[in-house]
Amino acid sequence: MRLRNICWYLGVFLIADALINLLPLIVAFIYGEDPVPILSLVIIAMILGGILIKTFPRREISFSETMMLVVITFIAVSLLGAIPYMFVLSGNIENVIIDSIFESVSGYTTTGLTIFPKEIYLNQDNGVYHSLIFRRTLSEWIGGLGIVILFLSLFARGGLSSVYLYKIAYGNEKIAPSVAHTSRIVLRIYLFYTLVGTILFYLSGVDAFHAICATMSLLATGGFIGNVFSDANFKFNLVTEIIIMSIMLIAAIPFTIHQKVFSRNLTKKDLKYIEVKWLFLIVISSI
Numbered sequence: 001m002r003l004r005n006i007c008w009y010l011g012v013f014l015i016a017d018a019l020i021n022l023l024p025l026i027v028a029f030i031y032g033e034d035p036v037p038i039l040s041l042v043i044i045a046m047i048l049g050g051i052l053i054k055t056f057p058r059r060e061i062s063f064s065e066t067m068m069l070v071v072i073t074f075i076a077v078s079l080l081g082a083i084p085y086m087f088v089l090s091g092n093i094e095n096v097i098i099d100s101i102f103e104s105v106s107g108y109t110t111t112g113l114t115i116f117p118k119e120i121y122l123n124q125d126n127g128v129y130h131s132l133i134f135r136r137t138l139s140e141w142i143g144g145l146g147i148v149i150l151f152l153s154l155f156a157r158g159g160l161s162s163v164y165l166y167k168i169a170y171g172n173e174k175i176a177p178s179v180a181h182t183s184r185i186v187l188r189i190y191l192f193y194t195l196v197g198t199i200l201f202y203l204s205g206v207d208a209f210h211a212i213c214a215t216m217s218l219l220a221t222g223g224f225i226g227n228v229f230s231d232a233n234f235k236f237n238l239v240t241e242i243i244i245m246s247i248m249l250i251a252a253i254p255f256t257i258h259q260k261v262f263s264r265n266l267t268k269k270d271l272k273y274i275e276v277k278w279l280f281l282i283v284i285s286s287i
Contacts, residue, residue: 002065003068004056005059005061005062005065006061006065006066006068006069006072007052007055007056008052008053008056008057008058008059009058009061009069010049010052010069010072010073010076011048011049011050011051011052011053011056012049012053013049013073013076013077014045014046014048014049014052014076014077014080015045015046015049015050015053016049017045017049017077017080018041018042018043018045018046018049020138020142021038021041021042021045021135021138022042023134023138024038024084024131024132024134024135024138025038025039025042025131027130027131027134027209028130028131030130031129031130031131033129033130033131034087034131035131036087037083037084037085037086037087037088037131037132038084038131038135040083040084040087041080041081041083041084044080044083045080048076074108077108078101078104078105078108079101079104081104081107081108081135081139082097082100082101082103082104083100084131084132084135085099085100085103085104085116085132086100088132089116099115099116102115103115103116103136104139107136107137107139107140107143107222107224108139108140108142108143109143110140110143110144110220110221110222111222111223112140112217112222112223112224112225113223114224130209133213134209134212134213136224137213137214137216137217137224138216140216140217140220140222140224141194141216141217141219141220143220143222144190144219144220144221144222144251145186145187145190145220185259186255186259189255189258189259189262190219193215193219193247193250193251194212194215194216194219197211197214197215197218197219197243197247198211198212198215199211200243201214201215201240201243204237204239204240204243205237205239205240206240214244215247218244218247218248218251219247219250219251220251221248221251221252225244249279249283252279253275253276253279254273254275254276256273257273257276
């Protein structure tokens with residue numbers, strides 16, 4: 001196994017990460033907030049990714065090298081994702097770094113735990129509120145979809161490297177003949193539910209910003225939604241609670257089932273998936 005073989009792919013991952021983080025940067029500009037925290041992440045990721053792509057040639061990599069690539073990519077993206085948080089924390093530099101990394105990893109793993117001071121998420125006039133909240137929920141949304149799947153859906157060009165990446169993320173189960181096609185179907189389904197959830201929240205009385213952030217957090221089955229709705233002025237109602245429960249239930253169902261629903265190919269046998277059967281048994285028994 002040669003570490004240099006994965007460097008080109010790591011560079012592409014970092015460039016993709018930089019491009020994706022243009023979204024919270026746009027949010028910062030829309031709300032007139034300080035763009036430096038997010039812009040720093042974008043610039044550093046772009047520079048590092050560009051250096052790796054220019055320095056190392058693209059080569060097919062082995063399965064073991066692909067596993068190493070996924071591990072290093074997760075670490076690199078998590079470390080880069082900690083950069084914006086360092087701008088809003090104060091105190092001992094070691095604690096700032098550790099807390100920022102914790103927050104970033106919590107997002108990408110869809111854990112949803114936070115150790116940040118609550119004022120950061122309660123004060124909409126602190127200069128970074130909207131861009132920071134969006135950045136956190138976006139990292140959770142990416143973690144729920146899977147960094148690997150997002151990469152494959154956007155940049156896959158075939159070859160064993162793409163196959164290995166997909167196997168590490170999703171195993172042998174595919175919902176389309178090719179890895180690239182399967183990844184794009186998964187992304188389209190994820191985007192569709194994100195759009196529908198956002199619209200439903202908005203129609204129920206939630207403003208557009210909190211609607212999309214809440215949907216991203218819920219689809220990732222993470223815990224950042226508590227911070228999204230931490231504003232003391234927000235009041236839950238029955239409709240909002242039904243939407244929240246519905247999205248959580250949808251997010252817990254395997255993508256294979258969703259694809260068969262969209263393709264109108266769902267059978268009774270599919271509903272006997274052990275994950276689906278136990279999910280509904282637990283939900284029904286808890287009512």
